[in-house]
Amino acid sequence: MSFEISKEDKQATYVILPAYNEATRIQPVIEEIAQMGYNMIIVNDGSSDNTLEVIKQSKRKYPDQIHIFSLIINRGVGVATQTGFDAVFMFNPKYVVSMDSDGQHSAKDLDDVITPLVKGEAQAVIGVRPLKDMPFTRNFANAVMNLLTRIFYKVNVSDSQTGFRAITADALKKIDINARGYLISSEFIREVNDNNIPFAEVPIQTIYTPETQAKGTNVVEAFKILLQMIKHQF
Amino acid sequence: MLLYSILFPIISILAILWFFYRYLKQKQSLATVILWTVLWLFVILFSIFPLASERFARLFGITRGLDFIIIVVFLVLFYIIFRLYNRIDILQDEINKIVKEVAINNEITLDDEEDE
Structure with a gap:
């Protein structure tokens, strides 16, 4: 994409990184984002390894760009992201992005993901993963989740389970996220749709490693999300 | 007896x-x-x-009194599980609220370490 994000827009963008036991993977992610000039809200989700220490090491290198919040106990990716969404307003942001901290998402996609927000073409963006790169089980679970999101939340998107999303601060104030776990992906899309927030889909890269494949929406998670979606109907 | x-x-x-x-x-x-x-x-x-259970059983079209009691016990147990599930759900939300509040009010700075 030829559009270039200005330094001011990058400084007004906060990337939320929920992190649970990511000590071995998070550092390159943080540092790449910092080098690109974006700010970060990193939420340590009660990790039992030394994730928090690793994040602090990165903060020593980029003290002004990194803000750390830590949940005292593990509450799930949904709660960690909600914490980031709430905390970000302390820093007067213009754009808010949330992405995975395990290296599954490429920081290089950040510019592309916020471009529709900066250009004013959309107020929310979801990063869509290429289906061909997805392992079969993940692909199947994702197809099922897309269908369920369509049935229960009445929104048709290409990738309902993406963890890479961006939203303007004004739009973020309108949405209400309560999901604890991976339901947050579908809930974000539902809230954006219900509040008539114009949204766009942007293709993103996904880097699958055995470690990143162990996390995310698998069949068991998909079943849990289904139960929560049914519960939300009442 | x-x-x-x-x-x-x-x-x-x-x-x-x-x-x-x-x-x-x-x-x-x-x-x-x-x-x-x-x-x-x-x-x-x-x-x-x-024998009173049989009278109640017949009211619901069940022949044996013991069957009626077992069905009632199951219904009561399901109700208790449902209530407990709801209660746990509310508690989970309350815990999440507290954990979030604590985290947001205590941003981790490098000064904290230097003070230690």
């Missing part, structure tokens, strides 16, 4: 007293106390007069 026809009424009376005690201590709502009292009164009734 069979052992259960003595034992079950005693347990039931103790249970009813316990529920009233909790109500007086404002740990239980009146509706819950009434619901459980009715249930325990039925336990007393069926323990002393087992």
Whole structure:
């Protein structure tokens, strides 16, 4: 994409990184984002390894760009992201992005993901993963989740389970996220749709490693999300 | 007289007293106390007069009194599980709120380490 994000827009963008036991993977992610000039809200989700220490090491290198919040106990990716969404307003942001901290998402996609927000073409963006790169089980679970999101939340998107999303601060104030776990992906899309927030889909890269494949929406998670979606109907 | 026809009424009376005690201590709502009292009164009734269960069973088209009791017990257990599930759900939300608040009010700075 030829559009270039200005330094001011990058400084007004906060990337939320929920992190649970990511000590071995998070550092390159943080540092790449910092080098690109974006700010970060990193939420340590009660990790039992030394994730928090690793994040602090990165903060020593980029003290002004990194803000750390830590949940005292593990509450799930949904709660960690909600914490980031709430905390970000302390820093007067213009754009808010949330992405995975395990290296599954490429920081290089950040510019592309916020471009529709900066250009004013959309107020929310979801990063869509290429289906061909997805392992079969993940692909199947994702197809099922897309269908369920369509049935229960009445929104048709290409990738309902993406963890890479961006939203303007004004739009973020309108949405209400309560999901604890991976339901947050579908809930974000539902809230954006219900509040008539114009949204766009942007293709993103996904880097699958055995470690990143162990996390995310698998069949068991998909079943849990289904139960929560049914519960939300009442 | 069979052992259960003595034992079950005693347990039931103790249970009813316990529920009233909790109500007086404002740990239980009146509706819950009434619901459980009715249930325990039925336990007393069926323990002393087992044939009474058959009359109730026939009201619902069930032939055996014991079947009726088992079905009622299952329904009560399902109701309790549902209530517990709801309660846990509310507690989870409350824990999340507290954990989030604590995190947001305590941004981690490098100064914290230097102070230590």
